[in-house]
Amino acid sequence: QKEVEQNSGPLSVPEGAIASLNCTYSDRGSQSFFWYRQYSGKSPELIMSIYSNGDKEDGRFTAQLNKASQYVSLLIRDSQPSDSATYLCAVNPSDTGRRALTFGSGTRLQVQP
């Protein structure tokens, strides 16, 4: 089992729809979670971080965390073609001997005009 799993996609949604991106992780002790957006040929950029169970909203983006189910998701409302990118889920391991974020392989999102 991979430590951080994401569906590779592509996830295709029409413009204006809600895009739902999902991520599961194996380290039950993890406490902090991040969503990065990566455009083709560019570096990852942070769009959301979440540390507590529940929802966290920032503009059109909502991150959802359920530690009991080891599941974190990202919702993008009113999706725009400019949201077309690969979204990477990252988890901070609980093991203090492992001192770096662990990334999923990413989900490619395509927003159709």
Add this chain to the structure above:
Amino acid sequence: NAGVTQTPKFQVLKTGQSMTLQCAQDMNHNSMYWYRQDPGMGLRLIYYSASEGTTDKGEVPNGYNVSRLNKREFSLRLESAAPSQTSVYFCASRRDIYTGELFFGEGSRLTVL
């Protein structure tokens, strides 16, 4: 505000050649990282430096060496490049080794022939 700066952005090597990727950050971060990104495999940690004067291996360290030159700079060296090292390399930094998000450089695209 430059953030994390990597050089070079593109490089083509022949098998067996050596080269060094340079990375510098101006955010006064303690921790720095080198990741490689390959299609379908996400970001994989090569080496990291928790703080000035320390370096540790990550998930895929074979064939690489690193130097934390000072608090700002963290270099990655390929002593004898192999085609399997063809990849996009990202340098990243964060405030400290346990918490916070990663900030990425623009990436270095390396091709080994």
